[in-house]
Amino acid sequence: MKTILAKEKIYKPSLDAVKEAASRISKVVLKTPLANSFTYSKRFEANVMLKREDLQQVRSYKIRGAYNKISSLPQEQLAKGVICASAGNHAQGVAFACNKLQAKGVIYMPITTPRQKVEQTQMFGGEWVEVVLKGDTFDDSFKSAMKHRDQHGLVFIHPFDDEKVIEGQATIALEILEQADAPIDYIFAPLGGGGLLAGVSSVFKQLSPNTKIIGVEPAGAASMTSSLNEGKVIELAEIERFVDGAAVQKVGSRNFAICQQNLDDMVCLPEGKICQTILDLYNKDAIVVEPAGAMAISALDLYAEEIKGKNVVCMVSGSNNDITRTAEIKERALLYAGIKHYFIVSFPQRAGALREFVAKVLGPNDDITHFEYSKKHHRENGPAVVGIELNNPADFEPLVERMKRKNFYGEYLNDKPNLFQFLV
Incomplete structure (x- = not known):
């Protein structure tokens, strides 16, 4: 340090x-x-x-810091109302404190906040709080909340720097x-x-x-x-x-x-x-x-x-x-563990190609979990996006080797974030 x-x-x-x-x-x-x-x-x-x-x-x-801050405000400040920005947990702490202390509160949250956190904030605050969804990140919401504070003279309850x-x-x-x-x-x-x-x-x-x-x-x-x-x-x-x-x-x-x-x-x-x-x-x-x-x-x-x-x-x-x-949590865990892999697979456009891929390329414990394919006429090969779940991370290299040997390998997608974002 x-x-x-x-x-x-x-x-x-x-x-x-x-x-x-x-x-x-x-x-x-x-x-x-x-x-x-x-x-x-x-x-x-x-x-x-x-x-x-x-x-x-x-x-x-988050209830600890939020309640300690709001309950320590002088009565004249509390009467004006409070405002905060939060990704979710601080919002619930502020909402709970406002309801308990009967103080008006305005709570800014990112639009991307999970619905469960938004609903819980509204539930804890009841009639004492107004929830405003603004911006894609906490920092976006923070900037909007600060403008609101300046316009209306509210007391800002910072989620951490206070x-x-x-x-x-x-x-x-x-x-x-x-x-x-x-x-x-x-x-x-x-x-x-x-x-x-x-x-x-x-x-x-x-x-x-x-x-x-x-x-x-x-x-x-x-x-x-x-x-x-x-x-x-x-x-x-x-x-x-x-x-x-x-x-x-x-x-x-x-x-x-x-x-x-x-x-x-x-x-x-x-x-x-x-x-x-x-x-x-x-x-x-x-x-x-x-x-x-x-x-x-x-x-x-x-x-x-x-x-x-x-x-x-x-x-x-x-x-x-x-x-x-x-579902996303499970997917991210499998990807991190080296169990889940996505490929662009080049399929010959002939009958039996998929059967050959399953029988001669996939291992006995490999599982296809994602498959997108559209036949292209007047081409020898057609690309498919294929997600494969392995039984063991060690099975990855042998799988790729078999795909290449049988001329099915097109491209590995896990390490290509610009393409991968459309899958996960």
């Missing part, structure tokens, strides 16, 4: 401020379990514990240290804008300085990793929006300064790897999580040797997942 070069004083949440936040939110926010994971403890030969923030009323930790929000998220650390029955060696937590890790890392550095703090973000939106590498906050021109709870183009300046000093490591994970963890948690532990909620656990195998015999905490940050995304 690079050190801070600036001479100005860096904001860090004090323990007194975090304890005050814990008291303020205590009647609204649940003290979520710190549960031992039999599955991951056995796999990694460690004591792996899951901090289950997915069990909050709004199904994510002192009261950071202090609210930091209350998770107090709970973990209270619940753990032994010193914690490692803590893994997801990172989007950085509010969660800024708060949690600050508490741990003061109360448990020997704990290794590992931040985890999606490879397609590696805004913190990029900023740490550059030694300053930078804005990514483009991001992959799949991990919507952690897909931001620019991290918070306060959070960057804190994380730059506090994090022991920063990990970027492929979205497909995160998808496999989502499926594993559901199939093996009956835990439903959103992509951001699976990130911390997804990083464990990168530290398999280091965490053996250690006490490890993983933040399960949220469970606001839309069931309609299941």
